[in-house]
Amino acid sequence: MSSFARRQALLGLGALGGLALLAPLLLANPYSSRLAQLLFLNVLLASAWNLVGGFAGQISFGNASLFGVGAYATSMLWLAGFHPVLTMPAAAVLAALYGVIWGWPCLRLRGPYFAIATIGVAEATRIVANHIEAAGGASGLTLPLEQDLGPVLLYALGAVLAVASVLVSAAVRRSRLGLGLIALREDAQAAAASGVNVARQQVTVFAITAALTGLAGSYYAVFTLYIVPEKVFGFDLSISLVLMVLVGGIGTVMGPVLGAGIYLFLEQFVLASLADIHLAAFGALLIFIILLEPRGAAPRVAQFVRLIRRRFG
Amino acid sequence: MSGPAAVSALVEARGVVKRFGGLTAVHRLDLTLWDGEILGLIGPNGAGKTTLFNLLSGQFAPDSGEILLEGREIQRLPSHRICRLGLARTFQVPRPFLALTVSESVLVGAQFGRRVAGTSASETADGCIALTRLEPRRSAPVHSLNLAERKRLDLARALATRPRVLLVDEVAAGLNPTEVRETVGILREVHAAGIGIIYVEHVMEAVMDISHRVHVLDHGATIAIGTPDEVTRDPAVIEAYLGRSAGS
Numbered sequence: 001m002s003s004f005a006r007r008q009a010l011l012g013l014g015a016l017g018g019l020a021l022l023a024p025l026l027l028a029n030p031y032s033s034r035l036a037q038l039l040f041l042n043v044l045l046a047s048a049w050n051l052v053g054g055f056a057g058q059i060s061f062g063n064a065s066l067f068g069v070g071a072y073a074t075s076m077l078w079l080a081g082f083h084p085v086l087t088m089p090a091a092a093v094l095a096a097l098y099g100v101i102w103g104w105p106c107l108r109l110r111g112p113y114f115a116i117a118t119i120g121v122a123e124a125t126r127i128v129a130n131h132i133e134a135a136g137g138a139s140g141l142t143l144p145l146e147q148d149l150g151p152v153l154l155y156a157l158g159a160v161l162a163v164a165s166v167l168v169s170a171a172v173r174r175s176r177l178g179l180g181l182i183a184l185r186e187d188a189q190a191a192a193a194s195g196v197n198v199a200r201q202q203v204t205v206f207a208i209t210a211a212l213t214g215l216a217g218s219y220y221a222v223f224t225l226y227i228v229p230e231k232v233f234g235f236d237l238s239i240s241l242v243l244m245v246l247v248g249g250i251g252t253v254m255g256p257v258l259g260a261g262i263y264l265f266l267e268q269f270v271l272a273s274l275a276d277i278h279l280a281a282f283g284a285l286l287i288f289i290i291l292l293e294p295r296g297a298a299p300r301v302a303q304f305v306r307l308i309r310r311r312f313g
Numbered sequence: 314m315s316g317p318a319a320v321s322a323l324v325e326a327r328g329v330v331k332r333f334g335g336l337t338a339v340h341r342l343d344l345t346l347w348d349g350e351i352l353g354l355i356g357p358n359g360a361g362k363t364t365l366f367n368l369l370s371g372q373f374a375p376d377s378g379e380i381l382l383e384g385r386e387i388q389r390l391p392s393h394r395i396c397r398l399g400l401a402r403t404f405q406v407p408r409p410f411l412a413l414t415v416s417e418s419v420l421v422g423a424q425f426g427r428r429v430a431g432t433s434a435s436e437t438a439d440g441c442i443a444l445t446r447l448e449p450r451r452s453a454p455v456h457s458l459n460l461a462e463r464k465r466l467d468l469a470r471a472l473a474t475r476p477r478v479l480l481v482d483e484v485a486a487g488l489n490p491t492e493v494r495e496t497v498g499i500l501r502e503v504h505a506a507g508i509g510i511i512y513v514e515h516v517m518e519a520v521m522d523i524s525h526r527v528h529v530l531d532h533g534a535t536i537a538i539g540t541p542d543e544v545t546r547d548p549a550v551i552e553a554y555l556g557r558s559a560g561s
Contacts, residue, residue: 077446140471192393193393193401194396195421195474
C-alpha cells in the first residue's frame, strides 16, 4: 500500500468515526436526520460533478439524467422484490452506462457547447421518463413505506457514500487519469500532443461521475421513498450541483464538500422563507461569488486552516 | 535527395497537400528526415512550416499524400497516437498547462507518451527537467515562468514522451543571445541522445549552426534542400527572402 493510499484510508476512517460520534446529535429527531441525509446526498453529488466539471473542466448541466436513472433503477428493483441496498450497485452500473452512452458523443464538444448539449440530453430524458407508463409515468413511483431502512441505517449508508465519494475524488486527483484531465482542461491540443487520449480520459471520468451520481439517485429514492420524474430528472437538481461546486471551490477535492454544506445551510435556514424565489437568490449568490471569489470558498478555508496550524501547531 | 543509403528515414512526407478553403498551405510536399539528423526547416512567414508541423503531429489530416514515421503511415492517426509512436513537438507559442507545476507538466508527457521498458515516468521526467535546465523551477507553478522557461518547458514535456523524432517550432524566437546559445546547446544534447530533429526557426544563427541539412519552403512548396552553406547561396532562397534584385 502506498503512503498516499494509507493516508487516505486513515482519513476516510477518521471521517467515518467523526460522523459516527456525531450520529446521536444528528439522529435526535426526524428533521435533523433528514438534514444529515441531504448533506450526504449533496456531498456525493457535488464530488461526482466536480470530477468532470472541475478536473476535466467540462461543465455539465445534465447530471439529473444520471441521478434519475439511479433513482428509478433502485425503485423499480425494490418494487420487484430486491433489497434496496442490493439494488445500489445496479443503479451505479446503469447510470454509468447511460452516462457513457450520451457522454461519449457529447464530450467531443468542449466548453459551452458541451454544457448546452447536456441540458438537451437531460431535458429529453426527463420528458421521456414522464411518458414511460411502466415506470409510473409523470406520477412517479411510491416505494414500500413499511420497508423503510430506518434513520440509523440510512445515516450510516449516507456517511459511507459521502466519504467514499471524497476519497474517490482525492484518488482521481492524484492519479494518472487526474493529471491527464487537468492537462486537457488547460489545453486539449497540447495534452493530445503529449500523448493524452483526450476523448478516452473524459469518457472514463464521466463514467465515474455517472456511477456516483446514480448512487446518489439510488440513495435519494431509498430515503424519500417517493420519486417523480420532475424531481429526479429535474433541471433544478442539475443547476444546484453547479452552484454547490462553484460556491465551494471548483477543481478541488474539498470544495464540493464545503459547497454542499453551504448550499444546504442556505437552502434550509436562510432561503426557506423565500420559497419560490430561492433559485433567483442562488443566482445572485453565484454572480457574487464569480465576481469576488471565482475560486470558491475552498482556497480561503485552506488559507485559514494553514493560519491556525501555524499559530497553534 | 542526398543521404547515405544505409540510413533509414525517420520521417517521410510524400506528396502532402493541405488546403484551407481556397488557400493551399502545403502543396505536394516531399520531405525526409534521416535517422540521426537535424533538419532545419526555414522559409518566409506563411511558407507552411507550422502547417507542416501540424500535419506531421496529427493536429490536421492532410487532404492528400502520405506521412510515414519509421516506415509506418500516420497521416490518419490522432495526435496522441502519433505521440505514442514516437513523434513529439513543441509549439511556436508555448502552450503550458497553467494550473500545474513544472514537474507535473513534464510528468504528463512521461505518463502518457511512448512506453519504454526499464525507466519509470518520474525518472524520465526528472531527466528531461535536468536536460532543459529547469531544475531550480521544478516545483514552481507554470504560470510563474517567463518566456524562455516556458519554451524550455514545452521542450521538456515533449522530450518526456520519449520521442524518436522531435519537431521544434521556433524555440529561439524572442530569446536573448545567451538564451539562444543555451537552447541550441540543449538541442545538441537531444540530438546526441539519438533523437531526430526537425527544426523550424527564423533565428538563422541558431538553425544554420546546428542543422545538417536545411529544407526551404515557400508558398507551401520546396524551393531548396541542402547543407546550410548551399541553401544560403541558392538564388531561389535569396529571392524568397529578399526579393529579386532590380537589375535581373
